[in-house]
Amino acid sequence: MKERILESGEDYLETILVLQQRNGSVRSIDIAAELDYSKPSVSVAMKNLRERGCITVDKNGFISLTDDGRAIAERVYERHVLFTNWLTSMGVPEDIAAEDACHIEHCLSNESFEAIKKFVQNNSK
Numbered sequence: 581m582k583e584r585i586l587e588s589g590e591d592y593l594e595t596i597l598v599l600q601q602r603n604g605s606v607r608s609i610d611i612a613a614e615l616d617y618s619k620p621s622v623s624v625a626m627k628n629l630r631e632r633g634c635i636t637v638d639k640n641g642f643i644s645l646t647d648d649g650r651a652i653a654e655r656v657y658e659r660h661v662l663f664t665n666w667l668t669s670m671g672v673p674e675d676i677a678a679e680d681a682c683h684i685e686h687c688l689s690n691e692s693f694e695a696i697k698k699f700v701q702n703n704s705k
Contacts (some may be wrong), residue, residue, distance in 0.1 A: 592626075663685060
């Protein structure tokens with residue numbers, strides 16, 4: 581991929597990954613329901629992700645992550661889980677921790693994330 585995927589694109593890819601793990605298959609309507617977005621907004625996003633080579637959509641409308649799309653989704657999801665768990669361990673309510681994690685996961689460099697990850701792993705009970 582030539583350009584970095586925007587935060588919204590990363591969120592869509594992460595959602596596809598989570599829905600695939602939960603349900604086995606994903607369609608645009610599942611993403612719209614999960615994120616509480618309109619179907620037209622999801623359709624536009626899926627078109628953009630397909631054109632960027634992050635997803636494929638079969639003739640029945642089922643969405644799959646490409647290798648590139650899966651790599652991005654797994655990176656974002658790993659960050660989301662780590663930050664949510666870390667914040668909740670410090671007493672932040674889970675809903676707030678998850679929302680904050682969603683913001684933090686996109687803006688941190690790989691170097692900073694790896695340092696925080698190592699710190700959290702070395703200092704967990």
